[in-house]
Amino acid sequence: MKTKIKAIALALALALGFGVLGSAVVASEVKSLRPTEASQPDAPPAIYKVMEGTKHDRAYRQQPPLVPHQTDKYEIDLKVNQCLRCHEWPYSDQEKAPKISDLHYLDRNGVRQDTVNGNRYFCKQCHVPQAEAKPLVENKFQPATLNTNLR
Numbered sequence: 494m495k496t497k498i499k500a501i502a503l504a505l506a507l508a509l510g511f512g513v514l515g516s517a518v519v520a521s522e523v524k525s526l527r528p529t530e531a532s533q534p535d536a537p538p539a540i541y542k543v544m545e546g547t548k549h550d551r552a553y554r555q556q557p558p559l560v561p562h563q564t565d566k567y568e569i570d571l572k573v574n575q576c577l578r579c580h581e582w583p584y585s586d587q588e589k590a591p592k593i594s595d596l597h598y599l600d601r602n603g604v605r606q607d608t609v610n611g612n613r614y615f616c617k618q619c620h621v622p623q624a625e626a627k628p629l630v631e632n633k634f635q636p637a638t639l640n641t642n643l644r
């Protein structure tokens with residue numbers, strides 16, 4: 494009985510020891526993008542001017558198009574979605590705005606719904622206004638799918 498308890502105690506001590514070691518290693522490797530200590534409030538982010546009138550290229554085929562106009566005045570909550578006031582048919586025709594694609598009406602099982610599905614209701618989750626903003630970290634992004642036959 495005693496040896497069993499000792500064995501369990503040893504196992505626990507080892508596990509805890511490794512846990513502490515493990516987290517120490519991780520903590521020293523992780524570098525936060527945050528310039529200040531976690532306890533300090535962040536400096537407010539830069540306010541970028543929305544690039545209106547021009548249209549950015551998509552960086553990859555599946556990219557949600559960037560928004561070529563201001564968005565901060567358009568309310569989106571459970572009751573209203575002012576983006577749909579211009580982008581959902583038939584308003585899209587009246588406002589001469591691009592109509593949201595039919596994929597915005599599919600539920601998570603791929604079944605077509607009559608209204609915009611919840612998974613695409615909060616537009617700004619995917620569509621961000623276009624701005625000349627510097628990347629936070631350097632990257633060498635290349636899209637995975639490029640049709641090489643066309644080049």
Ligand code: HEC
Pocket residue numbers: 546547548558559560561562564567575576577578579580588589590591616617620
């Ligand atoms: C007053 C009408 C109106 C409202 C409200 C509106 N838009 Fe637009 N939106 C437009 C028009 C018009 C264009 C086309 C402008 C252009 O191509 O220069 C457009 C373009 C876009 C595009 C680019 C589509 C593409 O194919 O490139 C996106 C994305 C978009 N809007 C998203 C939004 C989102 C998200 C909201 C809500 C936060 C919103 N819009 C609210 C009128 C509106």
Ligand code: HEC
Pocket residue numbers: 555556557558574576577580591592593594595596597609612613614615616617618619620
């Ligand atoms: C989950 C991500 C996501 C959300 C949320 C979303 N979209 Fe999209 N949207 C896309 C993608 C991806 C495309 C590119 C075509 C496609 O896959 O439907 C797109 C395309 C569009 C287009 C261009 C359609 C075309 O045929 O060129 C407009 C306009 C648009 N979305 C507006 C909206 C509005 C308005 C909302 C909110 C009601 C919204 N989107 C919510 C991902 C999203």
